[in-house]
């Protein structure tokens with residue numbers, strides 16, 4: 001089957017949805033998801049979205065982001081994102097996203113590595129609330145067509161120019177031709193045994209990029225979140241948000257001793273926990289918030305409270321067993337400030353991209369922000385330039401079985417080469 005669209009967007013996390021909603025309503029857009037509209041890491045985000053508190057906070061926000069990223073970030077990109085953070089938050093509020101507030105004033109929380117409270121949230125299920133709101137908006141747009149349960153298997157390429165993508169749905173191939181294509185395919189947690197990510201995220205777009213020589217950057221930069229709920233059975237590890245620590249939760253070893261400053265950047269806290277697990281020869285440490293008011297805990301963290309109850313843990317009374325788990329990919333498809341990749345007419349936004357914002361350790365709650373700022377920049381660029389573009393249809397014969405096999409292994413093997421130290425964590 002062949003379809004034609006002005007813009008093709010692959011992925012329905014915050015970056016894909018925000019790109020679609022900021023594109024001109026005169027364009028015809030197709031947005032494709034591998035599974036359902038809500039099967040993304042953005043939907044699972046708990047803590048919130050960081051933003052410069054006001055213009056006077058931009059400098060401190062930049063410093064915190066660079067410090068967490070161990071100064072491997074691109075400083076001009078960090079500054080640009082901090083400066084534009086307030087605008088994208090205002091757009092979300094206009095789209096009817098409701099951040100927690102008191103007497104009309106927004107409430108800001110804190111997480112590891114932030115020198116002040118600058119994280120907006122909706123209880124402890126910010127991602128679900130934001131994505132549900134954006135999906136409602138998306139469905140009201142007549143110019144946007146949604147295609148579910150369709151896996152990207154290949155790009156359609158002519159001389160380093162992207163002409164669209166090939167998808168597989170119910171064992172049938174669909175070629176979608178477009179003037180511009182945007183990859184918003186998310187993270188790589190599906191390649192790891194222990195990850196907080198949606199399991200469908202297996203880095204397919206990164207394998208495809210490797211096949212076409214599209215530039216990747218910082219392949220080795222993988223983030224482990226310090227506190228995923230320890231349990232032996234679940235497929236995806238349930239995240240215990242860093243905002244618990246921001247609100248006062250304490251990390252203790254199995255002997256009940258505190259061993260780390262809980263609000264250090266994520267890599268430092270995760271390393272301290274790994275050491276503790278090794279030294280004490282145990283499988284988890286404890287995160288304890290039971291000293292806070294019970295009603296406050298239940299009201300501020302309803303998702304975590306109820307999920308832990310399902311595992312027999314009452315977080316208003318009991319410490320929570322936690323361990324680090326793969327959480328985020330800072331590496332990815334190299335992009336510039338308009339989300340352009342090294343292939344003509346191909347963009348990448350969100351976790352699949354590498355913008356230089358995060359360095360080798362992302363600051364807490366900067367991921368949704370990155371998706372918003374770069375989604376907006378990508379759509380602005382497309383709105384401005386699309387009138388000069390034409391759809392080109394190409395006849396190509398492909399060995400799809402071979403391509404699917406390569407997609408499955410190419411990025412995974414590349415990762416193994418760059419990070420032999422985490423071989424045991426990979427599936």
Ligand code: SIN
Nearest residue numbers: 046047241242364365
């Ligand atoms: C969390 O709530 O701890 C996760 C937020 C993030 O990944 O930045």
